[in-house]
Amino acid sequence: MAPQRHPVVKRRSSLLARVAGAILVTTATIGAAAVLLSERIVEGQRHQDLLRRAELVAATQADALSGPLWELDTRSVQRMIDALTARDLAIRSIAVYEVGRDTPLAQATAGAADPANRVAVERPIVLHGREGGVETVGRLRVAYSTAEVRQATLDALVPVVGLLLLSLLGAMAALGLTLNRIVLRPLRRLTQLAGVLARGDYGARMNADRADEIGVLADGFNRMAGTVQDHTRTLESRVQERTEALAATNRAIMDSINYAQLIQSSILPAPETLRAGLTEHFVLWRPRDVVSGDFYLCREVADGFVVAVADCTGHGVPGAFMTMTASAMLNNALDLLGADDPAAILAVVDHKVRAALHQEGDVRNLTDLFDNGLDLALCHIRPADGRLVYAGARIPLLIASRDGVTELRGDRRSLGYRRDPAQADAPFANRTVTLRPGQTFLLGTDGLTDQSGGERGRSFGKHRLRDALLRCGDGPLDRLKMELEDTLHRFQGEREQRDDITLFGFRVRLTDAAILPGDGSARRAA
Known part of the structure; x- marks a missing residue:
């Protein structure tokens, strides 16, 4: 150092x-x-x-x-x-x-x-x-x-030296007083006025009635102070005008962004939809800006309902545009294919997003250099059958039960990004989980685990999330949400939020026929 x-x-x-x-x-x-x-x-x-x-x-x-x-x-x-x-x-x-x-x-x-x-x-x-x-x-x-x-x-010089000293001292005193009155006092006054001018009082002026060099200097100072005062007033007026214009522009932009937030909120599931198929649930949705690049979905289907969490490229307004596109593509895929095969739905969303953003084929111009997409986790929950089918693109599914916390990792590829046409896409995989009472499921984007904090500025990490699930996973989900928020707040401190944060925790309402003894399990389906 x-x-x-x-x-x-x-x-x-x-x-x-x-x-x-x-x-x-x-x-x-x-x-x-x-x-x-x-x-x-x-x-x-x-x-x-x-x-x-x-x-x-x-x-x-x-x-x-x-x-x-x-x-x-x-x-x-x-x-x-x-x-x-x-x-x-x-x-x-x-x-x-x-x-x-x-x-x-x-x-x-x-x-x-x-x-x-x-x-x-x-x-x-x-x-x-x-x-x-x-x-x-x-x-x-x-x-x-x-x-x-x-x-x-020596005797003759003593009176001469005394008289000479007195004469010189008198001349020095007279010269000093004259210089102080004619030159030094006006210069001190000019120095004081320069300090006043430097502190922002541009109305300071000096008497310029003298016709000598001091008068010329005082007149030059007064003209300089007047010029600075005029320029300052003009600059302040222009700054005020620009500030008002920028404030108006900012209000218009924020009004648009706030309205965009309302539009984005409209694509998120309503509380009654969440309560219809879930015993308990909580949503921790924290956009880094006003609008978010994350979204979540809970939709009823014929044999149950679908839960999804997505993390799109970017955050703020660009990320919000991506969420609108991705949400539309996901709902369209569900309408076309149904919810029985989450892996197939991921593949369809991958193709549709790539086609909509013109990210297929070779790069032909500067616009093609942009590469956008999303990470997505999709769960098809069938309470009557007592099972949950999960497929994920880089977003894992965490399951908390009496046996601890289990993580089902998603496939290591995202959706919508540009790919080499010569390479075939690896298929996504479905994973089936048998539903048991007391299970808590958690889907979340990487905004939480990547958030920096602590004394050394390290990431929040998965171990803190797992610890919170172990402590509160078997209690009310509202308490789990409060525990996660408190842990994140203490860890983050005064550091800025790095990315959008989305956590969707839920428990499934099982039918009597689906409640079977035994421990929960997860198996891989083709």
Whole structure:
């Protein structure tokens, strides 16, 4: 058994959420880019300021150091650069060199050495004479730390970033509210109206006063809803007309079928005919449709009466047509031959049905492809002689007595169906049964035994029919009928009836001369 697949349910996301997410990502990207660009600009400006500051300090200090350096007053030079280092915390090192020497005359350092985060400025130390002369007496090297630049940059960016974030959040909020009012709210309304339209309310409409794309969309929705409403009304009107026409046609057909049922019922034996020669009887006649393809017969003849049950091809109206044809042929054969030889009557009905339906000879056209006929069981009952003669075409005769249930099977051929002209028809056989008191006879079509039911949908079968005869065969036949109906109802359950069902049960009213001691018997007659 294949695993059951469940439909995949797609989660719906709000358009507003998706638009807000897109705006948020865009805003964050733009903000990050603006902050990085501002950082580069501010850091560059702070770096230039630091260079100008370093050059100014170096120029001022170089003028102050020219005299002591000329006099080679190392102590004074050291005091001056130490004082400068103490005043300006951004200075990391100061070195004073004599002209032509790489070894500093004096130097001062502050903080750890980190050449990557430093900027150095060199300035020549020039001595100005009284007479306007200029002489270079050394050089000054000042190294500043750029950590101040980084901190100054961060301090300058904090208000900028705050203002930028506030601006972006305000712009995002304003844009979201605007989109919600102008775009998303009309789209939600359109979605709600589409759901209303899908539930069958075709009068839903949307305001289409706007001149933008939303207005065009709303106008298109309204025109679509109007078209659907017009088509639905037209379709409903046409469906109503067709329904009324079909109802009228169905009433006419059912009236015809019900009238056909009355006609078919007229060929069945009247209750007084059944009571005339039978001590007890019951008939379980259940057409699958209104009319049936089965029929039964009980007819008085000179030395007794005839009982027959037939199952024609098809059911419903086609089967009913066949019952009218077969019943007429059977009565005609009885009128011509009498009831003494049931086997001969079966042969005559076989020939007459085949001739009436043009089912003799080779197939010449499409109409000849149809092959119809019937199964038939015929009993000639002679109460005065105390015997019953049975002949059957596929329909058996069941006999219930004190000894159990006996089945006389019919010949294994049906009546009326097309046959090979080169093959001779096998004769039907008569079987004679000696009548005894308490015997119950049952003729039935295969509609009962072939009916499906139970948990596994199997057929009713003959064993259930036999069990009912064993339980109730010696009691009143009305009780046997109720037992069979109840058993069939419980077995069938909710399943549909497959075929027409006919059961004819009877007991023979024997004359005093015909009541003899002994058990019933059945013998074969030529």
